[in-house]
Amino acid sequence: MKTNKTYLDYNAGAPLRKEALAAMSDLWSSVGNASSIHSSGRNARSVIESARESVAALFDALPANVVFTSGGTESNVTALSPVWLQDGVPFSVDRLFVSAVEHPSVLAGGRFSPDKVHKINVDDCGRVDLGDLAQQLAGIPYGEKALVSVMAANSETGVLQPIKEIGVVVEDAGHLFHVDAVQAAGRMDLSIAMMGCQALSVSSHKLGGPQGVGALVLAKGSVRPAPLMTGGGQESWRRAGTENTAGIAGFAAAAEASLNVDERARLARMQQQLESQLKSQYSDLLIFGCEAPRLANTTCFAVEGVPAETALISFDLSGVAVSSGSACSSGKVGVSHVLTAMGVDEPTARGAIRVSMGWGTREDDVNAFLKAWKRIYDRMSPQKKKERAV
Missing domain, CATH: 3.40.640.10 (Type I PLP-dependent aspartate aminotransferase-like (Major domain))
Incomplete structure (x- = not known):
């Protein structure tokens, strides 16, 4: 692809x-x-x-x-x-x-x-x-x-x-x-x-x-x-x-x-690469469900104060297609019933971004996502705004 x-x-x-x-x-x-x-x-x-x-x-x-x-x-x-x-x-x-x-x-x-x-x-x-x-x-x-x-x-x-x-x-x-x-x-x-x-x-x-x-x-x-x-x-x-x-x-x-087991193993390696970089570079980032067994293709995360609706538009303008962890209605990003049931507070849940990979995903795609996310985070995160204000 x-x-x-x-x-x-x-x-x-x-x-x-x-x-x-x-x-x-x-x-x-x-x-x-x-x-x-x-x-x-x-x-x-x-x-x-x-x-x-x-x-x-x-x-x-x-x-x-x-x-x-x-x-x-x-x-x-x-x-x-x-x-x-x-x-x-x-x-x-x-x-x-x-x-x-x-x-x-x-x-x-x-x-x-x-x-x-x-x-x-x-x-x-x-x-x-x-x-x-x-x-x-x-x-x-x-x-x-x-x-x-x-x-x-x-x-x-x-x-x-x-x-x-x-x-x-x-x-x-x-x-x-x-x-x-x-x-x-x-x-x-x-x-x-x-x-x-x-x-x-x-x-x-x-x-x-x-x-x-x-x-x-x-x-x-x-x-x-x-x-x-x-x-x-x-x-x-x-x-x-x-x-x-x-x-x-x-x-x-x-x-x-x-049923290709090599494909599954490749996705697991890319998920590990993606999440290790997110965890190491963004201390205020939360990955949902990371303490439980998960699919090797899915990462859902949020930074409180970075609204998913705005972030998704920025991702799309950067040529990256991802989605929110929230259900969408008439083009609006709402609060996910999944995250609500998990006890996630509303401000955090509103920032949920879902990255889901598959058969055509390559490391270049992960890198493109990480670059786009860095630009979005630097512009929108409350932590970066505080640093700039000092």
Whole structure:
């Protein structure tokens, strides 16, 4: 990847990998609905079934349990259903438990009514409080069924949740578990069996595949959420609608490329380089979640008094694309619900900057970011302003 901009916003969306582009290019001029029985249809079906194997390999899952969707949000909303199926027979799920740092599509509760959604507390690194989770599950009235939904890795801070431990707590209590693996997929080793969840969500464009494609991956067994999209028999009646064959092929190619362990090691080295320089040169800089295990591609930091909204504009003018750790609305940078749940005060949270790297990131990009940040810090930080006033 070579552009005129230093792109460090992979958690929002990764640039398209060349492997994904090639896979899609081969299919854009092809014709054929994967549900048709003629040769063109069978060819499309073959592409999709092969892609299931590639996506399943991300999670050590069964290819047949990969259900293609339009992306992570649809996968999440599909999983967050008050109706699930056991051997095709519906049963009710009465309550939904989500951590306080989840993606908005999970915090919104999916298909649950707001009064049935409960939040799980997190510690000051944003990791689920296992004691609070166990206590809340123990308080559920006898006979009720619950669904717990927790992300594997936070999109803002990169902090990893204790997914295996959460799975044990949920399983011991006899309830269901869903994992939002959108940010973690392809960036760390994941096994759906080891996580102990019934379903997990993944998105193509976080891996370097095309936008508008994702999957809900199901665990072994016959338990699954009731379909969100109904009306046709596609995806074995689990998601109606003609499959996006070219997009799915690109998703599969990106999934295969993301399993490169050398790429992960390179990102870890660059993260260490970036953070060591930030820590050594800026004593008033805070890196969020740095005391917890994190993704090797994500660094979220702030300097109180340096507002993220202004800093982001300055970064962009310097040719560096990063984002705020805060959710954006109508172009405004607000206070992150993630950092608020972690106990970060509002003035500090308003300065959160997220650097997220990926397959195309090089050391030159890190250096370009550091140079841009130095200019911004020297101009905007309260500490530098005091020094100039002396």
